[in-house]
Amino acid sequence: MIRKILTGLVLFVLVLGLGLIILAQTRYDRTFEAPYPDIRASTDSALIARGKYLVYGPSHCAHCHSPMENIALVDQGEITPLSGGFNFELPIGTVYSPNITPDPETGIGNYTDGELARVLRYGVKKNGQALMDFMPFYDMSEYDITAIISFLRSQSPIKNERPNHEFNLLGKLVFALAIQPQGDGDVPPTPAAEPTVEYGKYLVNTVANCKGCHTQRNMATGAYTAPDLSGGAPFEYITDEGKIDFNQYFLTPNLTPDPETGRLEGWTEETFINRFRQGKLITGSPMPWGPFTRMSDLELSAIFKYLQSLPPIKNPVPLGVQQVNAE
Ligand code: HEC
Ligand code: HEC
DSSP states (O other): OHHHHHHHHHHHHHHHHHHHHHHHHHHTTOOOOOOOOOOOOOOOHHHHHHHHHHHHTTTOHHHHHSOGGGHHHHHTTOOOOOSOOOEEEETTEEEEOOOOSSOTTTSSTTOOHHHHHHHHHHOBOTTSOBOOTTOOGGGOOHHHHHHHHHHHHHSOOOOOOOOOOEEOHHHHHHHHHTOOOOOOSOOOOOOOSSSSHHHHHHIIIIISOHHHHSSOBOTTTOOBOSSTTOOOOEEEEEOTTSOEEEEEEEEOOOOSOOTTTOTTTTOOHHHHHHHHHHOOOSTTOOSOHHHHHTSOHHHHHHHHHHHHTSOOOOOOOOOSOEETTOO
């Protein structure tokens, strides 16, 4: 009797496992339909300047899309080429951030404006596959997306072939079952650029990705698993040479106004703005401090006001560099 049950169980597990493997192999490259936004790049110099500001400033595209060995230059606020950057070592495999210069073969030269806008608005690639949720720009204003694409078009093309992402079985399963397009196309009106809670919310959630790093997420799917900005998400230690040091890591501080565990407890708006003016203070920090030093006082003031308006969440997070296998 027991033998029969055991044989049945083993068979069940085998069939289930086989089913998952087949699912992973056949469905990981599934494609999606998403509309092409009606956005057209322009050669208007004010638009291109706005795009460049977002790319090298608050939206820190340069932090992820510049070659890793340039990370120190990015941190000093230099304009580095966007020829492909970080190799993200994740539990689901290795992800290579692509070349987003206008080279037709290895970059985005053969993308139409609509295809580029669809990447940013919906998280869907040219070939219809969904992108992982690294970039939070889905609800950006039409003006800002137009500015970014106009700037991308204005760069010099750089030939730099990037490897294809390498997913393990778990990664393929995650793509087969979980990774989906993101934006619903229903873009809320963009608040005016004023030092207000509303504008701060737009910057924190949509433009500068503070939320994406300062909130705990499922490491496989990217889904949020804790209240916004309550901190505690693990991040890699990046050396000045652009190498990841796997023996050390960081946890993102809690940015909600909790009196005991909030990192900003006791900070005034002035403290906050001054902190951003100082740039990176802890070697190895993956926070894009360099690009953020470009942000204006108005933007930082809005961000501070929004953070102060959040519900306080108690979540103690150790500060500074953490050691793997610390005794
Ligand atoms: C946190 C890191 C990060 C930031 C910041 C970031 N990107 Fe990306 N980007 C990635 C990664 C990783 C991918 C590949 C994701 C995938 O293939 O699922 C990607 C993919 C892309 C693609 C798609 C290329 C393709 O294969 O279809 C474009 C276009 C792009 N990024 C543009 C931008 C722009 C423009 C910005 C700034 C407004 C930006 N990125 C900011 C990490 C980032
Ligand atoms: C790529 C991930 C990432 C992004 C994006 C990011 N942070 Fe951070 N942040 C970190 C990490 C990791 C630390 C801890 C290490 C350090 O202090 O540099 C940190 C630290 C901080 C601190 C504490 C600084 C101190 O001196 O103790 C503040 C404040 C902060 N972040 C605010 C923000 C805001 C506001 C944004 C958006 C404008 C943002 N962060 C975007 C990862 C990120």
